[in-house]
Amino acid sequence: MPHHFYIRFVRLPLLLRILLITSTLICFFGLFIHLIEPENFPTVIDGIWWAVITASTVGYGDFVPLTPLGRMTGILLLLVGAGFLSTYFATLSSIAVTKQDEYQKGESHYKGQEHLIIIGWNERSKEIIHSFSKTKQPLILIDETLNSNPIPFHHLHFIKGKALRDDVLLRANIQDAKKVIITADQNLDELQADMNTILTLLAIKGINPNVLCIVEILTKEQFNNAKRAGADEIIETNKLTSAIMLDSIHTPGMVNPLSDLLSELNGKKLEYRTTDGDTVGKSFKQITLYFLSKKTILLGIKKGDDIYVNPQQDLVIEKEDQLLVITQGGS
Known part of the structure; x- marks a missing residue:
C-alpha cells in the first residue's frame, strides 16, 4: 500500500508534488508549535498561520515561539519549509515562462473550438x-x-x-x-x-x-x-489574376471598382442560386424586383457555360439556369 501511494505520488506533476510537500510541512509545523506552546499558539490555525508567515520569510511577529524547543522548531521550519516554498514559486515562474515561450514559438497546443x-x-x-x-x-x-x-x-x-x-x-x-x-x-x-x-x-x-x-x-x-x-x-x-488583367486591357479602370466590390463583400455572399417555381419563366427584370424585396441583388444569369452579367431586361429565366446573386451573410 505505501509503495502504491508512492508510485501515484511521483507520477503527479512536479508543481503539484512540491505544493503538497510544502502544505504538509506547514500543517505539521503549525500543529507541532501549537502542541509545544499552547499558551502562545492557542489554536492549530494560529500555528499554521505562524508556519506560513515564517516559511514565506514575511515575519509579522504577531505569533512568536518563546521556548528553546519552539525556537528550534522555527529554525527548522525556515531551513526546510522556506526552501520548499521558494522552490514552489520558482517552479511556478519557470512553468509560466516556459508556457509563454512555447506559445510564442508555436509549440503549444490550441484547445479552443470553431476556429x-x-x-x-x-x-x-x-x-x-x-x-x-x-x-x-x-x-x-x-x-x-x-x-x-x-x-x-x-x-x-x-x-x-x-x-x-x-x-x-x-x-x-x-x-x-x-x-x-x-x-x-x-x-x-x-x-x-x-x-x-x-x-x-x-x-x-x-x-x-x-x-x-x-x-x-x-x-x-x-x-x-x-x-x-x-x-x-x-x-x-x-x-x-489573368482574367482581371485581360478585362483591364479591354476595360481600363475596372480594377479599382472590382477591388472595392470584393472588399465590401466581407460578411455577404456572392453565390449561384438554382431556379425554382418563383423564378422560372419570368424575365430578368421581374426576378430583379423579386430579389430586391428579399434584400438580394441579382447580378446575372448563367445558362450552361455562358454567363450574362446585367443582361437584357426581357431575358427569360429557364429551369436549368443559375442566378448570380449577392445576399446578406445570414440569408
Missing part, C-alpha cells in the same frame, strides 16, 4: 488575418518558416510546423476547427506548391472529413486533383 485555421504565411494570409483583427474569431496560423508569432494579438495562435503532418494538425486542434484556408507555398514552384497543398488537404480530411476547406491552386492541371482530395472551395489564383 479558423490559415496555412502558410504570405501576403494573402496577412490580409485575411488583418480583416479579422477587430473580431473575436479565433485564428490559427500554421507555418514552418516562421520562428515566432508574426502578429501577436490574442485572437491569433501560431503553430510552427508542416501542415501536412498529423502532429502539427492535432496541435492546431483540427478536430474542432470550423474552416481551413490553405494558401499556396510561395517558396515552391507552382506544381510543387499545388502538390503540397493537395497533400495537406488529404491530411486534414483524413483527420476531420467534415471541416470546410478552401484551397488555393496555381495550376489548371491540379484543379481536379484538389477536387478529388475533398476541397470544398478551390481558388484558382492565376486564372483569376
